[in-house]
Every structure is written in structure tokens, then in C-alpha cells.
Amino acid sequence: MATKRKVRPIILITNDDGITAPGIRNLVEAVKELGKVVVVAPDKPQSGMGHAITIGQPLRMHKVDLFGDVEAWQTSGTPVDCVKLAVDKVLHRKPDICLSGINHGANHSINVIYSGTMSAAMEAAIESIPSIGFSLLDYSVEADFEAARFYVHKIVSTILSMKSDKHLLLNVNIPPVKKELIKGVKLCKQAYAKYEEDFDERIDPQGKKYYWLTGEFVNFDKSKDTDVWALQHNYVSVVPVQFDLTNYTLKKQLEKKNLFK
Amino acid sequence: MATKRKVRPIILITNDDGITAPGIRNLVEAVKELGKVVVVAPDKPQSGMGHAITIGQPLRMHKVDLFGDVEAWQTSGTPVDCVKLAVDKVLHRKPDICLSGINHGANHSINVIYSGTMSAAMEAAIESIPSIGFSLLDYSVEADFEAARFYVHKIVSTILSMKSDKHLLLNVNIPPVKKELIKGVKLCKQAYAKYEEDFDERIDPQGKKYYWLTGEFVNFDKSKDTDVWALQHNYVSVVPVQFDLTNYTLKKQLEKKNLFK
Numbered sequence: 001m002a003t004k005r006k007v008r009p010i011i012l013i014t015n016d017d018g019i020t021a022p023g024i025r026n027l028v029e030a031v032k033e034l035g036k037v038v039v040v041a042p043d044k045p046q047s048g049m050g051h052a053i054t055i056g057q058p059l060r061m062h063k064v065d066l067f068g069d070v071e072a073w074q075t076s077g078t079p080v081d082c083v084k085l086a087v088d089k090v091l092h093r094k095p096d097i098c099l100s101g102i103n104h105g106a107n108h109s110i111n112v113i114y115s116g117t118m119s120a121a122m123e124a125a126i127e128s129i130p131s132i133g134f135s136l137l138d139y140s141v142e143a144d145f146e147a148a149r150f151y152v153h154k155i156v157s158t159i160l161s162m163k164s165d166k167h168l169l170l171n172v173n174i175p176p177v178k179k180e181l182i183k184g185v186k187l188c189k190q191a192y193a194k195y196e197e198d199f200d201e202r203i204d205p206q207g208k209k210y211y212w213l214t215g216e217f218v219n220f221d222k223s224k225d226t227d228v229w230a231l232q233h234n235y236v237s238v239v240p241v242q243f244d245l246t247n248y249t250l251k252k253q254l255e256k257k258n259l260f261k
Numbered sequence: 262m263a264t265k266r267k268v269r270p271i272i273l274i275t276n277d278d279g280i281t282a283p284g285i286r287n288l289v290e291a292v293k294e295l296g297k298v299v300v301v302a303p304d305k306p307q308s309g310m311g312h313a314i315t316i317g318q319p320l321r322m323h324k325v326d327l328f329g330d331v332e333a334w335q336t337s338g339t340p341v342d343c344v345k346l347a348v349d350k351v352l353h354r355k356p357d358i359c360l361s362g363i364n365h366g367a368n369h370s371i372n373v374i375y376s377g378t379m380s381a382a383m384e385a386a387i388e389s390i391p392s393i394g395f396s397l398l399d400y401s402v403e404a405d406f407e408a409a410r411f412y413v414h415k416i417v418s419t420i421l422s423m424k425s426d427k428h429l430l431l432n433v434n435i436p437p438v439k440k441e442l443i444k445g446v447k448l449c450k451q452a453y454a455k456y457e458e459d460f461d462e463r464i465d466p467q468g469k470k471y472y473w474l475t476g477e478f479v480n481f482d483k484s485k486d487t488d489v490w491a492l493q494h495n496y497v498s499v500v501p502v503q504f505d506l507t508n509y510t511l512k513k514q515l516e517k518k519n520l521f522k
Contacts, residue, residue: 045317051374052313056306058463058471080375084458085472110387112506113312114341126371126455158520165511185521189507194387197345202319210319211346238521240511245373246450247503250426254501259419260446 009035009096009160012086012124016046016079016103016116019066023102026145027134028067030152031099034160038095039072040086042079047105049116051123052078061085079120087127097160098124101134102148104141108173108227108237109193109219118171122243125169130159132169137231138176147179151236155185171239175231186235191226193219270296270357270421273347273385277307277340277364277377280327284363287406288395289328291413292360295421299356300333301347303340308366310377312384313339322346340381348388358421359385362395363409365402369434369488369498370454370480379432383504386430391420393430398492399437408440412497416446432500436492447496452487454480 011031015024019041028037040061060076073090075082079100087094103117112118121133132155136148151174159168171190175182195215204210219228227237272292276285280302289298301322321337334351336343340361348355364378373379382394393416397409412435420429432451436443456476465471480489488498 047316049313051380052310053375053474055308055474058473059460060469060471081474084474085460088458088460089462089472110504113383113387113504114314119312122374126374155521162518162520165514168511169508187512187516189509189512190505192505197349199320199346199349201350208321210321211350212319213314213316213342213345238515239506240508240515241506242508242511243371243374243506244451244453245500245502245504245506247430247501248450250429250501250503251448251450253426254499255448257423259423260416260499 010091011035011037012091012095012098013037013039014041014079014082014100014120016042016049016120018042018045019064019072019074021104022141022143022145023104023136025067026149027099027102027152028070030149031156032070034157035096037070038086038091039067039070040082040090041074042082043074043076046078046116049078051080051119053080054078059085061089079116080123083120083123094127094129098129098131099134099156102145102152103135104143105135105139106137106173107133107135107171108231109191112171112190112241122169122241125167126243128166130164130166130168132156132159132172134172134174136174136176147182148174150179151185169241171241173227173231173237175234177234181234182236183234186230186237188227188230188237188239189225190239191219191221191228193217193221193228271352272296272298273352273356273359274298274300275302275340275343275361275381277303277310277381279303279306280325280333280335282365283402283404283406284365284397286328287410288360288363288413289331291410292417293331295418296357298331299347299352300328300331301343301351302335303343304335304337307339307377310339312341312380314341315339320346322350340377341384344381344384355388355390359390359392360395360417363406363413364396365404366396366400367398367434368394368396368432369492370452373432373451373502382430383502386428387504389427391425391427391429393417393420393433395433395435397435397437408443409435411440412446430502432502434488434492434498436495438495442495443497444495447491447498449488449491449498449500450486451500452480452482452489454478454482454489
């Protein structure tokens with residue numbers, strides 16, 4: 001078993017745009033020669049779900065024939081639910097790596113917090129499964145995934161070939177340009193950026209108010225080691241991500257002040 | 262305006278158990294003498310929503326009369342949506358502090374990732390609003406909030422009285438014991454713990470399979486500076502939280518290896 005695993009790693013694939021999105025098909029294509037791929041993904045788009053899990057409702061899961069000879073399941077759950085179901089009910093073991101995406105649209109900077117793509121990857125990392133989330137900075141269904149496939153293959157084969165931390169978690173974003181224009185892969189930190197929110201206030205046919213979330217992305221981080229900088233300069237950005245959210249600096253500051261005594 | 266703000270801070274309150282939960286009523290009671298309180302909270306329970314935002318659907322918001330002379334609004338959105346709506350459409354400015362909770366049930370250790378309570382607080386911190394999430398380790402609707410109210414008041418008044426980081430974000434958990442048994446407040450780190458998941462597999466009346474998420478909490482972190490340890494020893498745990506998820510240690514390790522070249 002141990003030997004077999006080394007020869008042909010099990011690659012779990014999920015996403016948050018839903019199992020029919022072009023992004024996940026391109027992810028499967030990019031890595032299927034690298035191992036035994038199994039897809040467990042939401043049956044509908046789940047963007048912006050963050051690290052949501054389904055507590056108060058039952059989940060459904062059905063086998064689907066969407067990826068040729070690659071085993072695939074769709075579930076009624078969130079991206080995080082998909083990872084949990086995959087490990088417990090489909091694979092009955094931990095995969096060697098979990099890949100999430102390829103997301104249609106950016107998950108750089110603060111987006112990592114809202115992203116279902118990255119939450120699925122984080123759930124796997126918490127479960128001691130090395131994990132990578134991939135996003136292409138192009139929201140279109142007709143997005144060109146050629147460069148993305150090339151870099152996905154490069155990064156996944158590199159990670160599979162090394163002895164990696166079992167909690168390894170990478171947030172990879174790919175600029176929306178032709179492969180020839182991409183300058184390479186850059187390790188980055190998460191930029192401090194946020195959405196300057198606004199709500200579009202409208203009146204429904206019954207005369208009642210409702211609100212649509214809108215908002216403009218603003219980057220406050222001018223340093224050159226961020227993912228936003230890298231992407232603006234046509235690099236593929238790779239941000240190593242952690243799930244220990246303790247702010248140790250603030251902890252020390254508050255300890256010094258000897259508060260709450 | 263600046264002077265007025267110092268005299269009577271604006272305190273935004275939200276939660277993820279919904280606006281009718283006893284926890285939020287106790288939170289309002291605990292702090293209403295400390296400033297002008299405004300409540301904007303979900304109209305239904307939103308536990309486990311993580312950092313979900315509502316993208317594909319319009320949001321509704323209605324003024325409600327649930328907290329006496331305290332202004333209160335219920336929304337159809339997630340806890341994170343509530344913070345966004347509060348700032349943009351209710352207050353039309355940033356509150357001086359945002360409080361989330363009091364959650365019915367633990368949000369220590371890895372729960373910070375799944376918690377709607379903490380995500381609402383994090384959203385505020387991203388928006389440069391000092392913010393605190395409170396949770397009581399008691400799921401019951403009849404939970405005794407007396408000790409919780411005492412410590413909420415103590416912690417909020419301390420934070421309001423100091424010049425705090427505008428991104429200050431605290432995850433506060435309160436043990437489910439009488440006030441006399443609580444030993445004090447402890448600054449902690451997030452314990453590495455997780456849920457050993459399982460799904461309850463059932464058959465519906467049509468003969469089709471469905472799954473309920475279950476799972477047992479397991480603490481892998483035996484150190485004495487964690488929130489789990491503090492709570493087990495009857496301390497109120499306070500974990501300072503960050504939203505820069507960059508894993509700088511892993512970044513350095515990967516940089517040394519000079520990967521992806």
C-alpha cells in the first residue's frame with residue numbers, strides 16, 4: 001500500500017464554482033497524468049462561501065460522468081463539505097494532495113478569507129493533507145486556461161516530488177495573460193487590500209427596499225513582495241497560508257500591558 | 262464630532278445565532294451603558310457560515326423592536342453581510358468597536374475558522390474597526406449568561422479605555438461555570454485541534470442516501486498557553502487574531518529550496 005501510494009499519488013480535486021465549471025475541468029486535465037485523480041465538487045456555484053459548512057441540513061452526493069475515466073462526485077454541500085465527504089465517504093483515506101479550483105477570478109490578498117476555493121484547500125490542510133488552491137484572474141466562462149494548466153502542472157509536480165509539510169497550504173493565482181508573457185512563479189505574502197463596500201439600494205415590484213452587494217477592490221499595500229504586486233507584474237503568485245490565526249505580535253503587546261487583571 | 266465620539270462610543274453588535282438568540286440580548290445588556298449600541302444581526306441562525314458573504318442574491322433589512330431603546334435591525338444576510346450593511350446603510354460611518362455574540366457554544370481553537378461569530382468580528386477588523394467575538398461554552402438556549410455578561414463588560418470597557426490598534430481582533434471564550442469559579446482572563450494562542458469528522462449515513466423515505474455531518478472534537482495541542490487549556494482550567498480565554506494568513510515560516514523554507522524555477 002505504502003509503495004503503491006508513492007508510485008501513483010491520490011489527488012483529490014474540488015472547487016467552489018461547481019463541478020460543471022471550465023476551471024475544474026482544466027485542473028483535472030492539467031494533473032491527471034500525475035496520479036489517480038478523484039473529483040468531489042459542489043453541484044452548483046458556491047462562490048463567497050468562505051469556510052462555510054453545512055450543519056442544519058442533510059447532504060446529498062451523486063456519482064457523475066463528466067471527466068472521462070476520472071471518478072467524480074457532485075454534492076449539495078459547500079467546498080469545505082466536499083473535502084470532508086471526500087475523505088470520509090469516497091476515498092475512505094486521506095489523499096496525498098488536495099487541489100482546489102481553478103477558480104474563475106482572483107483569490108489574492110484579502111480574498112483568501114472569503115474564498116470557497118481556498119477554504120476547501122484549508123480544510124484539507126487542517127486534516128494534514130498538503131493542499132493548493134488555484135485561481136485565474138479571469139471571471140469569464142470562456143477564459144483561456146492554457147497558461148494556468150502549464151503552471152498548475154509545474155507547481156503540483158514540484159510539490160508531489162518533495163517531502164512537504166503535511167499542513168502545506170498554498171494560494172496560487174495566475175495572471176490573465178498568455179503563457180509567453182508570464183515571467184515566472186513568485187513566493188509572496190498576502191497583500192493588505194480590501195473591498196470598499198457599497199450596496200446598491202433598489203426597490204422591488206412591491207415597493208420594498210432590497211440591497212445588492214457591490215464594492216471596489218482597493219490595495220493599501222504598496223510593498224513589492226505581495227501577491228497583488230506579483231500579479232500586476234505578470235508573475236504567478238504563490239502565498240503559503242496558515243490556519244493558526246493567533247496574532248502573536250498583538251498577544252505580546254497586550255501581555256505587556258497586563259490588561260484584564 | 263471627535264469629542265462626542267470619545268464621550269459616547271458607537272458600539273455595533275451582531276452575532277451568528279440570529280437576532281432572537283438569548284446570547285445577543287445578553288451582549289446588549291452587558292455593554293449598553295458603555296456607549297450608543299446599535300444591533301444589526303441575521304434574522305435566522307447562521308452558525309457554521311464561516312466568512313460567507315451573499316453575492317448572488319439581494320439582501321433585505323428591517324428595523325425591529327427587540328431591545329427596548331436600543332436601535333436594532335435584522336437582515337437576511339450572513340454575519341459578515343450584517344457588518345457590511347451596518348457600516349454602509351445603518352451607521353453611515355465606522356462604529357468605535359464591533360462586538361459579535363455572545364455565541365451559544367465554543368469558538369476556541371480551530372472553530373475560529375468555521376465561526377460566523379468570529380467572521381463578523383474579523384470583517385470589522387479588516388475594515389479598521391477594533392472588534393471582539395464572544396462565545397459561551399454552553400449550547401443551551403437556557404444557558405446562564407451571568408458570568409459572561411460580567412467578563413464581556415470588563416473586557417469591552419478595558420478595550421474602549423485604551424488606544425487600541427484599529428485592526429485589534431480578539432476571540433473571547435467563556436467557560437460554562439458560575440462566576441465565582443472563573444479564575445480570571447488569560448491571553449492565549451489558538452490550540453491546534455480539529456474535528457474528527459464522520460457523516461451519519463441515512464436513507465430517506467424514497468430510498469435514497471443522505472448524510473448528516475457529525476464529528477468529535479479532538480485537541481492535539483498539549484501546551485499550556487492555548488485557549489483550550491485555559492478554558493479547561495476555568496479561565497476566560499482571549500486569543501488575539503490576525504487576518505494576514507501568510508505563513509511566513511513556510512515562505513522562508515520554500516524560498517530556500519528555490520522551487521518553481
